[in-house]
Amino acid sequence: MLGGGPAGAWAALTAARAGAEVVLADKGHCGTSGAAAASNNSVWYVPQPEDYPRHHAERYDSGGQLSEREWVDAVLAQAAAQLHLFAELGYPFPRTQSGALNYASLRGPDAQRLLRQLLRRAGVTILDHSPATGLLRDGAAVVGAQGWTREGAHWQAWAPATVIATGGCAFLSGALGTNVCTGDGQLAAAEAGALFSGMEFSNQYGLSAAFSSVTKGLPFHWASYYRADGREIEVEGEEPFVAVARVLQEEAVYACFDRADADIERWLRSAQANAFLPYDRMGIDPFSQRFPVGLRLEGTVRGTGGILLRDRSGATQVPGLYAAGDAASREPIVGGRSGGGSPNGAWAIATGTWAGKGAWEHAQRVGRVRHADTDPCSLRVADPADALAVIRRELWPLGKNVFREEAGLLASLQALDDAWAQPVQAVAGQVAAGRQARAMLLMGRMAYRSALARRESRALHQRMDHPASQGHPYRQHVRGLDTLSVSAAAMRLAEPAP
Structure with missing residues (x-):
């Protein structure tokens, strides 16, 4: 298991409870x-199945009609089951x-602390501060992973099944908790030949106070936005961060949570x-005083793009390789919009559980690994300082990544x-x-290559030179390393239930 967040922890716990030896x-x-x-x-906790259709329908149109009812139903059911199990295992949920x-x-x-304790009790071997720097291969199959510890020691773990749950990629933008979210697992998956989907929807930005790294979106549900002269900014009909971004390119924007009552x-x-x-540290009451607003690129942490899952076992197109959580594309449940917050939380729990079970079943079929080759791609790195400078210049700016057009995409891609x-x-x-730097470059290239190929505006992906949606919704798959190929994938058209 690569990654120790909710998806990786649930994957490891599920496999270990089934009897697997897990690292x-x-x-x-x-x-x-x-x-x-x-x-x-x-x-995203919905205990009653009769409510599933409504929850899918609420996000269907704003997600560009790219989500699927069957996936939403399955995620909601699995997440609810695991949350109930979590309570049985000792998590003290608050009460209404x-x-x-x-x-x-x-x-x-608290949740992550308990998950770690449960992993220890289940016999999982945990390697802290030990980033994976590549996969181990036997022909086309993935048979483990390797990496380095913080002390500089090299580690290898051979396994008939490997789960990538390393989180999304926020391009070191400084959003709270995302400094480890740099696409490392996605790079390893791409080197193994995995397909990616929804990468053009990887341009989610998080609203925050200009002086803060906290991009928690919940308080901003009750926010009003203002220009410096006090005029209110209209945000109806589009993502609030897009409306704010449009004005931020010209002048400062201020917010106040003045739509919230005392309760x-x-x-x-x-x-x-x-x-x-x-x-509080700035001496500002955000419910009555206006404060300057900033936007931080959250990329695929709250955006959508990631590794394509073959089915609800968590399997990818690569034998022996599974994916879960933010490392995997969330198009099946939110389409091309952000899954930030509750959908991503349910996705992490559900796909982590599926991947843990799927990996264990695959291991049962395959048996012990007899041979493993170090993937030569794992030795290819990028210069961290140079890569971050390019990322800041080409991926962070709102004018390049939110409001897209062909000439700008081509220049940034180059x-x-x-x-x-x-x-x-x-x-x-x-x-x-060096691997972290290379991973961020790959994720940025995939995002812009997919954005260039989608010659329309849909959900998070907005092309200034193609402002309308074109025809039936379709997904885009991308794969490769030095050369990236993008292909359209037709969807089975189905209207959401009312």
Whole structure:
């Protein structure tokens, strides 16, 4: 298991409880690193199956009609089952005013701490501060992974099945909890030949106070936005961050949570305590005073793109390779919009469970690994400083990544391709940093190559030179390394239930 966030932990726990011998390698410290551990998490919890159609329908059109009812139903059912199991295993869910357990809310640090304890009890071997730097191969099949510890020691783990649950890629934009989310697992999957989907929908930005790294979106549901002269900014009909981004290119934008009443304020401060620490430190009451707003690129952490799942076993198109959580494309449940918050939470739990079970069943069929070759691609790295400079210049700016057009995409792609093509010698002890840089370049190239190929505007993907949606919805699959190929994938058309 690669990654120790919710998806990786549920995958490891599911496999271990089934009887598998499991090794989990985390880039940080399993239980405290990653976006989920940084704050409270909401989860898409819908206990009654008769409510599933409504939840799918609510997101269907805004997601570009790219989600699928069957996947939504399966994720909601699996997430609910695992949340109930989590309560049985000892997680103290808060209670509603009626006294019922509130399964839709997880305190990130507490949930991840308990998951780590459960992994230990189940006999999972945890490698902390041990980022994976590549996969082990036997022909076309993946048979394990390798990496480096923080102390500079090399590790290898041979296994008949490997799960990539390393999170999304936020391109080191500084959003809270995302410093480990740099696409490392996705790079390894691409080197093994995995397909990716929805990469053009990887341009989600998180709203925050300009002086804060906290991009928790819940408080902004009650926000109004203003220009410097006090005029309110209209945000109806589009993602609020897009409306804010449009004005931010010209002048400062201010926000105030002035749509929240006293009861909502008390609830928000209780449920999202760390989101308000930056305001308190600045002496600002965000419910009555306006504050400057900033946007941080959250990429595929809250965007959609990622590794394509072959089915609901968590399997990819590569034998022996499974994926879960933000590392996998969430198009099946949210289409081309952000799954930030509760859908992503349910997706992590459900796909983690599926991948753990699927990996264990595959291991049962295959048996022990008899041979493994180090993937030569794992020695290819990028210069961290040079790569980050290009990423900041080509991927962070709103004018390039939110409001897209062909000339800008081509110019940015050329810069990213040039940085990718620069020969860099891997140095022992610095492979992890070089791999991280190469991973971010690949994710950026995939995102822009897919954005260039989709000559229409749909959901998060907005082309200024193609402002309308064109024809029936379709997905785009991308694969490759030095050369990226994009292909359209037809969808089975089905209207959501009312």
